Amino acid sequence: MARHTRSSDWGFPRWRPYGAEREAVTVRLCDRHGCESPGDRPAPKSPNNPERWYFCETHAAEYNRNWNYFEGLDAEEAARREADERRDASGYTESRHNGWAGPGDGSRSRDEMRALEVLDLEADADFDAVKIAWRRLAKSNHPDVKPNDAEAAKRFQAIQAAYEVLKAAEERRTWKPD
Numbered sequence: 181m182a183r184h185t186r187s188s189d190w191g192f193p194r195w196r197p198y199g200a201e202r203e204a205v206t207v208r209l210c211d212r213h214g215c216e217s218p219g220d221r222p223a224p225k226s227p228n229n230p231e232r233w234y235f236c237e238t239h240a241a242e243y244n245r246n247w248n249y250f251e252g253l254d255a256e257e258a259a260r261r262e263a264d265e266r267r268d269a270s271g272y273t274e275s276r277h278n279g280w281a282g283p284g285d286g287s288r289s290r291d292e293m294r295a296l297e298v299l300d301l302e303a304d305a306d307f308d309a310v311k312i313a314w315r316r317l318a319k320s321n322h323p324d325v326k327p328n329d330a331e332a333a334k335r336f337q338a339i340q341a342a343y344e345v346l347k348a349a350e351e352r353r354t355w356k357p358d
Contacts, residue, residue, distance in 0.1 A: 210236040295342035307350045314343040
């Protein structure tokens, strides 16, 4: 007959977390000789080796300061590997907020620059100037003002699209989390 053992939850199983055991938990010690701290921070042994050292926080920081990724490689192989890794990560160097804009003053996108051209404004125009130019051009090219002019209708649509682009960009620039 199996002997019944006492649990640690006193009849209330929700008092303990799921998977909680009464047995001792094994703790991996730091791989640094003489260190008795838990080794919970993995570090690679070498660039192409899947094996890891497990250090405590202080020894992991020391190991990372002295880590040389290209150790054991000749200069040519190190340069080739560095060039390959830089080439592979090049897709991440350009992002929406880091110079993706193309031509201009560096703070506006290509679409914003085109929209400013449609509104006959300079690249450094603020949003108040954009609103004034939009109103002026929209009034002069509105289909109600020029009813049978197809060219004015196209200009009006371009002016509206330009204003929408610049308005969305201004909202992105001035947005603040609540």
